[in-house]
Amino acid sequence: LAGGTLEPVVGDLYPRRPESANIELHSGYIERILGIRMSEAEVVRILEALEFKVATKQEIYQVQVPAHRQDVRIPADLVEELVRIHGYNRLPPTRLADELPPQRENFKLNGVEKVRDLLVGAGLDEVITYSLNSPVDEAKLRLQPDVSQITQIGLLNPLSQERSHLRQTLLVGLLQTARENLRLLSRIQIFEVGSVFLPQEGETLPTEPRRIATLLTGPRQVDAWHPDQATTGYDFYDIKGRLEILLEGLHLQSEISWRQSDSSPYHPGRCACLHLGGEMLGYIGELHPKIRSEFSLPEQPFCVAELDLDLLLNQWQQAHQMHEISGFTPIYEDLAVVVNQDLPVAQVLNEIEQAGRPLLKQTTLFDVYTGEQVAADKKSLAFALTFQANDRTLKDKDVQKIRQKIVCRLEQACDAQLRS
Template identity: 40%
Template structure:
């Protein structure tokens, strides 16, 4: 009871030993108490009657005969106090809270000064003498090799006025702090304040000044602090361009109708292998492994953000008709340059279900496919003033023929496609398509231009025209579009593909691409002759460069 009272009163854990048992174990009149680490294979029966095999990092309170208790955790059964105890030894200590964090560590983590050990022992002895009778022996054995240095902070009335708007005299400040137990030395207008050992919350330097001024405000009275306009200089404001652009990316994706998710950074190699078909070789890069995982399926830091997002899709696709998600997060890759991993930032987008949510006036219920995802990524990139290119590629995660790499200039920033059917089976996804994109967000953010040209609203009307050409199946639509824009010059302000056709009227191995074209000049209304001249030049270049024929 006495040790519990001390714990509640001043926060110092104590442990009581039967002194006669210690004398008997030592076979001398005065036993020796020491602390040490457990030896290999050492065992101890604790107060709960359990015989425990001790880890080699366990700190023990021991005597020459062996272990007596697990420091800061639990005492030993052999030396416990019982109704037959007549002589008692009371022990208090400041233990390493990392070593005992599962038990009494919370007391020491929150700040228990080592000096409280002696006060706790004396207070506990007084409780025993007062409540149970007995005589307190003279003296106290104290081993205190590394006493912490109490914090000393200098403040002035000018500091108090600057932070609180209060003009207090030196003696007023010293009186307030003195009543709180601080030792204050006054040297002119400087107060040198030493904190009492129980005030571990008071820091050093500027932090310490702020802590002391908070104490002055608390005791002086918040209601007595006058209301004043800020008169101090506003510090210079520094932006964080990378973070600002990351938030811009989030805003754009939300504006496009996507919902953000946040997934676990922890996973297992088995969970991540599901993004590959069974016959594909697994990821052989080494994982960052946790020394103390909290669950058997959360033992490594993830390599793939796509795998994490697909787990969310797997859980929700059977209870929601439409899935439109994105996540921004790090992946963790072992570094050859040091112990810490590289943490590249990734962006994943996943879509599944109907193109539009159900509505009473009707909606498009066809399932989203590769082109819906490509259109969304294209709109996302355009909003960030980036000009992406898409090139077909093969990727084990995605369906052959329904996968493309995303390029900005010559650099690949990501990949998008429809999930491979065997990957969908491993995630137990329904038969409807699931499309996803994974992008290197570090590279994407780096590519966003610092600024861009804003053009005025045109004052002269545009000329609208459609152009349909027949090309080989191997010719990509973006190649045709790029050639149209380059050849059309400044007068051709917009080109969009609106139709792809293969059928009876088109020869085998060919396809028809139809584009809407907008001609416009900033300083005049274009004539038919000017538009016809540009159109003829465009058709001629398409024929010579791509073998394109104007569709009848």
């Protein structure tokens, strides 16, 4: 049909004649590998049945491999042939001769997995981005038009300009991932755990501290019935809540201090820095509109955070000391105070908890008011207080003493006034 013709086969072509292999096999080696002792007659019978030529001398087998068995070249190959014919099912089950080495936990790995589980439980999806990026993207993140000021470590022979330097932040990868996925999804909730690479002065290799970064954008509720809920996007407090879930799961929420900040690449006035044990833990906030535009992202809030994972896990302890659960009835009271407009709520909350110990079990801010009933430079803070003892039922006079102590502490430390 196609005009083809059948050509005679000349023969197979080899570069040279295959060399015959001679292998020396010790009977002790067979016993050490298989755990059983095979008789000389059994070894010779199996090998000769497989077309091997065998000569024995003082428990040493000189085996000549046939030309068609190019896969047999070392003693272990011969042992495999022996056990294959002998039968794996005939090998007796035995226990390990040596004791198991002491088992030690990998606390570093356990900590990373704990962080992953907590963030997934908070509704975030984990992503893994490239460890290589472009200095142009790093410059965009820092609003630096001069790329030469970026101190990233470059590759000698990069495959592309987009993957030419080691990253110094996880945020570039998260922003690029969000940009690509927003073409198909309306809401993005992602996080990444990975290393960044920071140059060391006088050293060839960089340090590789681990970071954890998160990103939220899109509507808070995708399938909401009410239109106002469907159009309400994530803001600073949404990502702050996700981090509070993480810190609470690691039992570090009481060790964290939140402070207002205006660091790049965050929006001024919508950014906070976190401190743990007197050290900088990281930043959290809404992405700056200019940086959002540089990465060709849609005009909607992008809430991001990046924390020092090594510092976080160094303070974390797997064995957490639990507190006794009281079986006595708690007493609930509200407390409203008027303070200066610029006074952080965290400072007021800390003073209340310090003055109310040990009977004050929980303090929750439930209202912040500014308006006609307070001065223009003041604000009203309302707290829900929970008092409880482990050894008795508290009476009103017990709570009244603690409440008065809290009010006096707030008047002295925060210049607060009890709101009538």
